[in-house]
Every structure is written in structure tokens, then in C-alpha cells.
Amino acid sequence: MTDRRDFLKASLLATSALALPRISRAATTVSGSVPGKVGARVVSTWDFGVPANQAAWAVLGKGGKPLDAVEKGVMVPESDLNNHSVGRAGYPDRDGHVTLDASIMDGDGRCGAVAALEHIGHPINVARKVMENTPHVLLVGDGALEFALQQGFKKEHLLTPESEKAWHEWLKQAKYKPVANSENIDYHRSVQNLGMPGGKNNHDTIGMLAVDADGHLAGACTTSGMAWKLHGRVGDSPIIGAGLYVDNEVGGATSTGVGEEVIRTAGSFLVVELMRHGRSPQEACEEAVRRIVKKRPDAAKELQVGFLALRRDGECGAYAIQKGFTYAVCDMQQQDRLLASPSVYQTTYT
Numbered sequence: 001m002t003d004r005r006d007f008l009k010a011s012l013l014a015t016s017a018l019a020l021p022r023i024s025r026a027a028t029t030v031s032g033s034v035p036g037k038v039g040a041r042v043v044s045t046w047d048f049g050v051p052a053n054q055a056a057w058a059v060l061g062k063g064g065k066p067l068d069a070v071e072k073g074v075m076v077p078e079s080d081l082n083n084h085s086v087g088r089a090g091y092p093d094r095d096g097h098v099t100l101d102a103s104i105m106d107g108d109g110r111c112g113a114v115a116a117l118e119h120i121g122h123p124i125n126v127a128r129k130v131m132e133n134t135p136h137v138l139l140v141g142d143g144a145l146e147f148a149l150q151q152g153f154k155k156e157h158l159l160t161p162e163s164e165k166a167w168h169e170w171l172k173q174a175k176y177k178p179v180a181n182s183e184n185i186d187y188h189r190s191v192q193n194l195g196m197p198g199g200k201n202n203h204d205t206i207g208m209l210a211v212d213a214d215g216h217l218a219g220a221c222t223t224s225g226m227a228w229k230l231h232g233r234v235g236d237s238p239i240i241g242a243g244l245y246v247d248n249e250v251g252g253a254t255s256t257g258v259g260e261e262v263i264r265t266a267g268s269f270l271v272v273e274l275m276r277h278g279r280s281p282q283e284a285c286e287e288a289v290r291r292i293v294k295k296r297p298d299a300a301k302e303l304q305v306g307f308l309a310l311r312r313d314g315e316c317g318a319y320a321i322q323k324g325f326t327y328a329v330c331d332m333q334q335q336d337r338l339l340a341s342p343s344v345y346q347t348t349y350t
């Protein structure tokens with residue numbers, strides 16, 4: 001099974017290089033750690049982090065603010081209609097509503113977030129407005145939509161025909177089961193119009209962290225959450241300290257995977273605190289994953305969680321429960337690097 005999957009992944013990645021010229025290299029190197037002291041750097045989750053990083057780099061590489069860079073960066077997968085786990089074309093909940101979660105945080109502690117937001121394709125922009133234009137951190141549901149409209153955002157219809165078709169397929173059995181990972185197969189499959197809407201994967205997130213040459217950081221995190229979730233379900237991504245945490249004194253962390261597990265362990269805050277107390281970004285991600293596995297060892301065999309961390313000197317680390325988590329790294333030296341994260345388990349469950 002693993003061989004077949006590996007073969008499938010290899011051929012999908014090979015053909016997708018043609019379909020997606022901006023993702024120029026496959027994640028062939030397994031590495032959790034990339035040394036720092038490189039000046040500015042931006043890192044993000046999954047293969048779709050590569051084009052997202054490039055958009056962020058267009059800001060950061062010119063000396064722009066990390067906060068502006070991460071906001072611009074994550075807007076790329078948010079508007080990608082082939083991406084069914086983030087933004088506009090996200091898979092809906094079990095009732096057919098596309099509800100989006102997003103958060104943004106500056107290394108000085110300012111942050112904003114929206115959860116279960118409907119009808120707005122770029123929830124990250126609304127999260128930033130929450131941060132800048134309200135005394136609050138998190139707005140949810142109808143209140144978040146009302147605020148967005150007051151701020152001048154336009155209401156959109158987010159359920160694309162392809163996502164609607166996948167939802168109807170799902171309704172035939174209507175069984176909720178988070179399917180890790182991904183290995184980004186669903187993304188590549190849909191990009192190439194290979195059919196099978198609904199694909200294998202039914203959740204992912206873009207989490208992005210950026211540091212400038214002076215060690216100032218920012219992060220952004222945005223997702224449509226778990227496909228076919230209960231209406232009103234909120235994941236880790238808009239919860240500051242769970243899906244995202246950034247502190248200029250230390251570094252930042254972000255997560256992807258089954259958000260309930262990340263919330264239970266205050267995952268991203270934990271990673272940053274471990275770094276504060278001397279762990280490397282890699283060691284901190286490993287410890288955060290270990291805590292999840294230790295708490296629920298049986299459940300952990302069948303779910304994916306991945307952490308990505310960036311220290312203020314630019315060193316980054318990544319670790320996941322299952323094989324298949326990838327992350328993208330972009331700096332002055334190389335703008336389209338994609339790496340495979342090490343993991344607890346060496347094969348992906350079926």
C-alpha cells in the first residue's frame with residue numbers, strides 16, 4: 001500500500017511540476033531543521049507554502065514588515081480555487097456552509113482572529129482588521145461577518161461547484177473522519193483535474209512565520225478547517241497559542257492537522273515556551289508532538305498534527321505525527337525550498 005502511495009505521490013509531484021511551475025521542487029529531503037543566521041526568512045506549511053512564501057518574500061525581501069509579508073503570503077492559498085482546505089474554495093461543513101478560521105500575530109503581542117466566518121474569501125484580512133480596529137482579539141460567526149461588512153469587505157459565495165460536488169459525494173455516507181494528510185495528494189489531484197473530488201485529504205492549513213533581519217517576527221494562519229465538520233466547529237488556527245503564537249523575544253510557531261489535539265495542548269504556545277527555555281525549534285516541535293501522542297496514543301496513530309517553528313535568528317524546525325507533512329522555506333539564498341518533515345510514524349495510515 002505504501003509503495004503504491006509513494007509511486008502515486010511521485011508521479012503526481014512529477015506531473016504537478018508541469019502544471020504548477022511555481023512549485024519547482026518536490027519534498028525529497030527529509031529534514032526538520034534548517035540553520036538560521038541568514039537574515040530575513042519566511043517558512044510555511046505544506047507544498048502550497050512555496051507560492052505563498054514567494055508572495056511574502058516580495059514584501060519581506062525588500063525590507064517590508066513581517067506582518068505585511070505573512071498577510072500577503074497566506075492570501076495566495078486563500079484565493080487558490082484548487083485548494084480545498086484554505087479560503088475561497090474550502091470544503092464546507094456537513095450542512096454545506098463554508099466557514100473559515102484565521103489568525104494573525106505580530107511579535108510584539110498584537111493579534112487578531114476570526115472563526116467560523118462565512119462569505120469572505122480572505123479571512124486573514126478580516127483578522128488583521130480585528131487586530132487593528134477593535135479592542136478585541138477574536139470575532140466569530142455572524143458577528144465576524146457583520147464586522148467584515150462594516151469594514152468594507154464584500155459578501156461572496158464561497159462554495160465552488162467542485163466543493164459542492166465533493167460535499168454531495170460525502171453526504172452519501174456522511175461519515176466524519178479526519179483524513180491525514182494529505183501528502184498533499186488532494187491538492188495535486190485537484191490541480192490536475194484528476195477527478196475524485198473529495199480526494200483522500202480533507203483538512204490542511206497554511207501557517208506562515210516570517211522574521212526580518214532584525215529578528216522581528218510575525219505569523220498568520222488560515223484554513224477552512226476540517227471538511228464536513230459540525231456547523232460552528234472551530235479549530236486551532238484562529239486560537240492564539242494553539243494554531244499560532246509569535247514572540248519577538250523568542251520566535252514563533254504554527255500548526256496544521258487535527259485542531260482539537262492542538263488546542264488540548266496549547267500547541268504553538270508550548271513550542272515557543274520550549275524554545276524560550278532553550279530547546280531548538282526542532283526539539284520544541286518534537287516535544288509538542290510527543291505530548292499529543294502521549295495523551296492519546298491510540299487516537300494519534302490515525303491522525304495528523306504537524307508543528308513548524310521559527311526562532312528569531314532564523315533557525316527553523318518541523319515535526320509531525322504522520323509521514324507526509326511538508327514545509328516551505330524561503331530566504332535570500334533560496335526562494336522555493338520544500339522539505340519533508342520528520343515524523344513519529346514512518347508510514348501514513350490508510
Ligand code: ASP
Pocket residue numbers: 203204205223224225226234235236237255256257258259260
Ligand atoms: N488545523 C486545522 C483545523 O483543525 C486543519 C488542518 O490544518 O488540517 O481546523
